[in-house]
Amino acid sequence: MAATSASTKTRQRKLSFTSTIPLLNRTRSMTDQTLLGVLNILRMDEGQGQSFMVKAILPDGKPRLLSAERNMTVRELVAGICQEYNLTNYQVRTLPEKTLLNLEANATTVENAEIAIEDVDKRLSNFQLDNLHTIKDDRLRCVKELVYAEEVYNECLKSLFDLYAEPLRSKISRAEHHTLFANLKPICSLNASLYSKIDEAASNWNSASTGIGAIYAEFPLFWESYNDYFLAYKFARALMRQKRDHDSEFMSFVHSQRGSHRPQLDALLLKPVQHVVECERILSNLLERTSETHRDYNELSKMVAKFKQIVKERQEDVVEAENEVCTIVIYFSRLSDLKAVRIILEQSLID
Secondary structure, three states: OHHHHHHHHHHHOOEOOOOOOOOOOOOOOHHHHHHHHHHHHHOEOOOOOOEEEEEEEOOOOOEEEEEEEOOOEHHHHHHHHHHHOOOOOEEEEEEOOOOEOOOOOEHHHHOOOEEEEEEOOOOEOOOOOOOHHHOOOHHHHHHHHHHHHHHHHHHHHHHHHHHHHHHHOOOOOHHHHHHHHHHHHHHHHHHHHHHHHHHHHHHOOOOOOOOOHHHHHOOOHHHHHHHHHHHHHHHHHHHHHHHHHHOHHHHHHHHHHHOOOOOOHHHHHHHHHHHHHHHHHHHHHHHHOOOOOOOOHHHHHHHHHHHHHHHHHOHHHHHHHHHHHHHHHHHHHHHHHHHHHHHHHHHHOOO
């Protein structure tokens, strides 16, 4: 009965790419069957089917494609890998963002994404992270998460300038470059200093006296810088739409800069917007775990209130932008995969 059900699901999948790549049926060799399997995966319309594939980096660094069902949790998705590697204490992150995933979240949250499965006990992780789950101090656990979020965010800002802002300076007009990148410069400088302060606080942690709200209070330009970016971001989005529709040379360059494992320009431009939302979540959790008698409580309450106000005022815009960027990233990921398959087929099957 199970086999019949699985067969029915397979037949119900709506195929894509059928007009560009014919169905191949050659030998039964492992090489040909592997290539055909990859090709058939790419030909499925993942949005309509009941199952989809997730790229995973295993605890030893090896890549593997995992098959997922839409009613699965992330925990169920990685259960086979955990059994294979005898993992009892593990965590799962998205790549390249390195965002820690909730294991009970629906597996569709990582559809069209890449994940890393980390063995926390043996430290067989690509990132050598602190194991947040073993930290007994609830406040320190939140602060460690905040440190990591700031570290990843700073890496994204660096990638944005190294991969796109600087190379594009000579390829687009000064006005266009200003629209895309000008409001990021003060944010980069500010966040580098903020990260240093928070990291120092975590390293010299004293639960009774260390203040995090007080650190944000040292950066009054934080709010002005991010408000300016929020206002400018809608113009950056509009310019990116215009470029996608009418400037193939620009898009070709952007796509070549990205390569196969780097973030899209659209996704990086969205990062400051998403970072404010992430900070609001982490600091709100920290406030919940801070006693009203703590010396940092009042200052932290003020900072959380400011973050909540920004997020509330721009919530609809953020969701709209995330949906737009998600669609773009999926499109270019499929485009890259399709090109890769064509190359493989030309080299291994067409001969």
